[in-house]
Amino acid sequence: MKMRLSFFSQVCAVVKSIPKGKITTYGIVARLVDTKDSRRIGHALHANRDPNCPCHRVVFKDGSLAPGYAFGGPKEQRFRLEKEGVGFKASGKVDLVNHLWNESLSLAI
DNA sequence: TTCCTGACTTTAC
DNA sequence: AGTAAAGCCAGGA
Numbered sequence: 001m002k003m004r005l006s007f008f009s010q011v012c013a014v015v016k017s018i019p020k021g022k023i024t025t026y027g028i029v030a031r032l033v034d035t036k037d038s039r040r041i042g043h044a045l046h047a048n049r050d051p052n053c054p055c056h057r058v059v060f061k062d063g064s065l066a067p068g069y070a071f072g073g074p075k076e077q078r079f080r081l082e083k084e085g086v087g088f089k090a091s092g093k094v095d096l097v098n099h100l101w102n103e104s105l106s107l108a109i
Numbered sequence: 110t111t112c113c114t115g116a117c118t119t120t121a122c
Numbered sequence: 123a124g125t126a127a128a129g130c131c132a133g134g135a
Contacts, residue, residue, distance in 0.1 A: 007132055026117050037130040042116030047133055055116080066116035074116095 007033070008044040011053075015045070018057045021085040023094055024101035025061045031103060046070060056080040057101075063093035 010033040018024055026038035033041070045055040049070040056077040059065055069077040082088065087095040 030117085035131075037132085038117040039115060039130070040117090040132055043114085043132065044116095046116050058116080060116085061118065068116050070116080 007040060008048040008050070011041055011044045012048070012050060015053050015055060015058055018054065018101050021099065022101040023057045023059055023081065023086055023096070023099050024103075025096075026058060027061055028101070028103045029058060042066065054080075057084075059094050059096075063089070063091075063096045065094070 011029060014029050014032045015024075026041040029041045030036065030038045041058065045053060045058065046068065049055075051071070055066070056069070056071070065074045065077045065081075067074065071077065078088065078092075081094060086099045089095055
């Protein structure tokens with residue numbers, strides 16, 4: 001079947017739509033690209049690792065960062081988030097309560 | 110083309 | 123509470 005846009009392209013589009021200083025989870029992104037599997041989101045980003053894709057804004061539902069961030073490691077990812085104003089908890093997890101990008105905001109896409 | 114892997118999430122013990 | 127297994131599908135070899 002013919003796919004006009006690669007799965008990565010869809011994921012990338014959604015990730016780029018995330019406002020600066022906000023974050024979202026793989027599950028939410030998965031829903032935005034009309035899928036049920038969150039693993040593909042991470043897979044897509046990891047396989048493509050496009051520098052234009054702010055994948056550092058995509059985290060686990062738990063708030064933890066990706067274990068295999070391809071841009072310089074998880075610490076680099078955390079640094080980028082902090083730089084954008086995203087707060088972290090003592091557990092090393094991102095503050096989902098104050099920075100989670102709500103799925104409803106995606107209606108603009 | 111087929112087969113295997115994977116940056117997840119959820120449910121169950 | 124933490125640990126284990128299942129399920130889903132697109133890429134890469």
